Amino acid sequence: MAELFTLPVLVGILYSGIRLATPYLFAAIGETFAQRSGVLNLGVEGIMLMGAFSGFYVGMKTGSPWLGLLAAAVVGILMGLLMSFISITMQAEQGISGIGLHLFGLGLSSLLFKTTMGGVESIEGFKAVRIPLLADIPYVGESLFNHNLLVYAAFLLVPLSTWVLNKTTLGLKIRAVGQNPQAADTLGVNVTRVRYFCVCLGGMLAGIAGASLSIALINLFQENMTNGMGFIAVALVYFGGWRPLGVMGGALLFSFVNAFQLWIQVKGINIPSDFAIMMPYVLTILALAFATKRAQGPAALSKPYERGEN
Amino acid sequence: MNSKFSRIVVLIVLAAMLVAGCAPQATEVPSTVFKVAIVMPSSITDMAFSQSMYEGLKKVQAEMGGESAMEIAYSENMFKVPDAAAAIRDYASKGYNLVIAHGSQYGTSLQQIAPDFPKTAFAWGTSLDTFQAEGINNVFAYQAEAQEGGYVLGVVAAMMSKSNIIGETGPVDAGDAKLYIEGFQKGVLATKPDAQVSVTYTGSFSDVSLMATAAETHIAAGADMLTGSSQSVVGAIGICKDKGAFWFGTQWDQTSLAPEAVIASQVYDWTGIIKDMIASVKAGVMGGKGYTLTFKNGGLVIAYNPAITVPAEVKAAADAAIAAINDGAIAP
Numbered sequence: 001m002a003e004l005f006t007l008p009v010l011v012g013i014l015y016s017g018i019r020l021a022t023p024y025l026f027a028a029i030g031e032t033f034a035q036r037s038g039v040l041n042l043g044v045e046g047i048m049l050m051g052a053f054s055g056f057y058v059g060m061k062t063g064s065p066w067l068g069l070l071a072a073a074v075v076g077i078l079m080g081l082l083m084s085f086i087s088i089t090m091q092a093e094q095g096i097s098g099i100g101l102h103l104f105g106l107g108l109s110s111l112l113f114k115t116t117m118g119g120v121e122s123i124e125g126f127k128a129v130r131i132p133l134l135a136d137i138p139y140v141g142e143s144l145f146n147h148n149l150l151v152y153a154a155f156l157l158v159p160l161s162t163w164v165l166n167k168t169t170l171g172l173k174i175r176a177v178g179q180n181p182q183a184a185d186t187l188g189v190n191v192t193r194v195r196y197f198c199v200c201l202g203g204m205l206a207g208i209a210g211a212s213l214s215i216a217l218i219n220l221f222q223e224n225m226t227n228g229m230g231f232i233a234v235a236l237v238y239f240g241g242w243r244p245l246g247v248m249g250g251a252l253l254f255s256f257v258n259a260f261q262l263w264i265q266v267k268g269i270n271i272p273s274d275f276a277i278m279m280p281y282v283l284t285i286l287a288l289a290f291a292t293k294r295a296q297g298p299a300a301l302s303k304p305y306e307r308g309e310n
Numbered sequence: 311m312n313s314k315f316s317r318i319v320v321l322i323v324l325a326a327m328l329v330a331g332c333a334p335q336a337t338e339v340p341s342t343v344f345k346v347a348i349v350m351p352s353s354i355t356d357m358a359f360s361q362s363m364y365e366g367l368k369k370v371q372a373e374m375g376g377e378s379a380m381e382i383a384y385s386e387n388m389f390k391v392p393d394a395a396a397a398i399r400d401y402a403s404k405g406y407n408l409v410i411a412h413g414s415q416y417g418t419s420l421q422q423i424a425p426d427f428p429k430t431a432f433a434w435g436t437s438l439d440t441f442q443a444e445g446i447n448n449v450f451a452y453q454a455e456a457q458e459g460g461y462v463l464g465v466v467a468a469m470m471s472k473s474n475i476i477g478e479t480g481p482v483d484a485g486d487a488k489l490y491i492e493g494f495q496k497g498v499l500a501t502k503p504d505a506q507v508s509v510t511y512t513g514s515f516s517d518v519s520l521m522a523t524a525a526e527t528h529i530a531a532g533a534d535m536l537t538g539s540s541q542s543v544v545g546a547i548g549i550c551k552d553k554g555a556f557w558f559g560t561q562w563d564q565t566s567l568a569p570e571a572v573i574a575s576q577v578y579d580w581t582g583i584i585k586d587m588i589a590s591v592k593a594g595v596m597g598g599k600g601y602t603l604t605f606k607n608g609g610l611v612i613a614y615n616p617a618i619t620v621p622a623e624v625k626a627a628a629d630a631a632i633a634a635i636n637d638g639a640i641a642p
Contacts, residue, residue: 012530016523023519110353110387119355120544122551122567218522218545220567223353223387227517258520262527265510266477273483277513 045230046105076207241295464497477528
């Protein structure tokens, strides 16, 4: 066991954990915005797949990961618009329309992949950008400050979204709409517009989450490559108590334990691999079960708003 | 409420149609055509297990004279066994001559379905159980002796490694992946007994991200030669490319993903088995045979990447290992 607590292992866990957490952060913070405005979007996984595909395809055709990122963001917004239309304008059951959106994204991204590419290829995605001075900090510098731009962006999103949600008028409107849409409406807040904005923002970030896999971290597209990450992102929003900082805590816990369990296997610690693989899930559930402070979700979460009702 | 409900139904139907649209549906054709259907857990472009079988079928189809002689229908991404079972039953009832259930997880379902369609031949793998002991006579079984190629690639990896640390990463500690990974380990240790071989499993056939992290971890632990199994290894290959480590592929030739990093792959060539099954069915034998892919019968092939120079003595050692496996001197 002692060989697990050596410097190279800890540095390795830090590096891998931060990379693993990146797509979860984008997707879960985007979902935080949607849910804080009262919309439960279960289609994150489908949007991620569409973002991963469009980011990869445009990145491959143009040779520019930046254009790929833009494409993923635009496709994410379009998917968000679709979800908004179905769940806000048409007031469909949010849980079910989200599952529909997931299947739509899964099917469409696979279909587009087959018709346009037909086989797995790899590209040059965003390169690691080493931040001078900071990356020279002994031991942890290389793990923290030698990543591609999307990794930094994901972590910068945490303070940024905390600030937007808690310190700006927009944030106040979002929280009001998610907590008590009737009251917000009487005060002149356009509930529909705020919800559209939040779901589209969530869609954009989910699209970028997918692109962070396909053009920054793994640099290829494979059918269904997100493999359930979008659903874990939705769970992370609950885990984090609808706060970006809490979401980051959950994403990092899950990712660090995942990186840790791989080191257990690499170091040949004698426990069955099945136990190691279960660790991140078990620990996340335990952390959730024993978290003392119960966060309350937005009161109007998953309830469509119709003027004049109630 | 009613209109809301109907909106949801429309949405689900649309989504379902889109997903279903991805699986080519069989069209009715004259009965002189030999009709093969295959149900597989991943996609025909997975660079691994499913692609190897699909490309094998295409090759046989071309040899037999194209679509007028042999028809291929396929259902991919059937990772859920009940969905796969429904597809298998569907193909059988549509009159396909040979229905291939390309995944060891489909065995139990096949055992239930096959007796209902005595005029249809079924095949499944990886396994060697044709259910004849249970009185079923229309099931073929096939298995790749993945450990043979694993052993040979392990010899190559050991000889080319500078750090003498080698990393292996698989999906689950079972089946084809286990055979391959243990064979590879034997090959390494037979060549360099003091080398260090680490093995990780991710618990998933499709988690590309975690497979990439597994490769990252092996490289951070000092490995310079890596290998692994399942369709999710495409993630690991990309990491090898970025970090300057080398990769050995299995199931399919993975060189195209990273010509600078993939040294060699063990390729499954199922054509011999497919041809024998078709000939058997045409002769009225609907099952009961267990097939293996080996170096000896040409089902396993080592494909070297032409862009990476493998020293002549390493290739000679690999060829010697193949010869020793063929005459039984080595049992990986």
